[in-house]
Amino acid sequence: MKLFTYFRSSAAYRVRIALRLKGLEPEAHAVALDGAQHAEDFRAINPQSLVPALMLDDGTVLTQSLAIMEYLDETWPEPPFLPAGREDRAKVRALAQMVACEIHPLNNTRVRNYLTDTLHLDGATSQAWYAHWIRTGFEAIEQLIGADGYCHGDRVTLADICLVPQVYNARRFEVDLADFPRIRAVEATCGALEAFAAAHPDRQPDAPATA
């Protein structure tokens, strides 16, 4: 397998965590979201010009982080990303989707570029947009998750895998997280696990060296 990734992409970060949790370490190909994603060779792999994309050994390309993670979970069932009960599974998927369908799509690179390059918004207005959607989503998530360092129950699920990269992003954009103690507990507990730590943007080969 080959993973097309970018160190800062929140969706790629999710899939890096998921792969590590399953004990998989596919060859990583960095696709810088600075224009390289629109190059012909990558568009041939993913017409959406988005990372992550996972190329299987037979050349099949899987896209969309949630779809890739469901595939990984169906193919390598241990450790499971979803609980056993159907209602619990729905709740965990919903939490994952509150990040992946409600927060992240409004704040990713292509949207921030549109705000700046097409709408010509100033930095403060873009920042307010960013913080608004983070807060709106985190307020709902905070009410729905547990207080013990996991979104649901006492083990890592798809919800934690989506939430931790979103928290990293929120911190990068200096959003105040004081009102979200449960979310910060997930960040602390899950973020400390080796699979999460190894998937962190700062630890990727394509991350710039820190001073």
Add this chain to the structure above:
Amino acid sequence: MKLFTYFRSSAAYRVRIALRLKGLEPEAHAVALDGAQHAEDFRAINPQSLVPALMLDDGTVLTQSLAIMEYLDETWPEPPFLPAGREDRAKVRALAQMVACEIHPLNNTRVRNYLTDTLHLDGATSQAWYAHWIRTGFEAIEQLIGADGYCHGDRVTLADICLVPQVYNARRFEVDLADFPRIRAVEATCGALEAFAAAHPDRQPDAPATA
């Protein structure tokens, strides 16, 4: 079961189709996305103030349309929303997510309200925003789906259930669909099925009477 819905909500439209396909007709409660979604009584049901929400007979509330549809598919397996093979399942889920995680989140009511009320964008600029994200997403989907009136294979999947409401929305906002013949074929083929027709916004009790 009770479904909290709004006739024009694209995410609620998906779940209405899904319920009909499974032969289920829960009691419908309309939540107008004109402010009613922020009322205390609905926030107690869904802290996100979003529709759809599905209340099960034991009072459990499921949210997020994709999570609800996976729950329906796990609970009432026929007809299946996903193909049998793992790679095919991943491809169908990815198509569904290209709508639910890449297009719809940028164009739903709360985002359009933010563009107008907070950013004070004029109508033409909001319309250009709307059309930009539709086109970006539809260009990728058009390359990945089949030409026979279904997104994947020869039967309805989760991808069609997500795509048809997005096409309805695109038409409502007068986005030109000439470049998307495969997407229009899905609209024609799937849209004509009784489950899709019965779920159409115009056929909901909370839709305004047409002149």
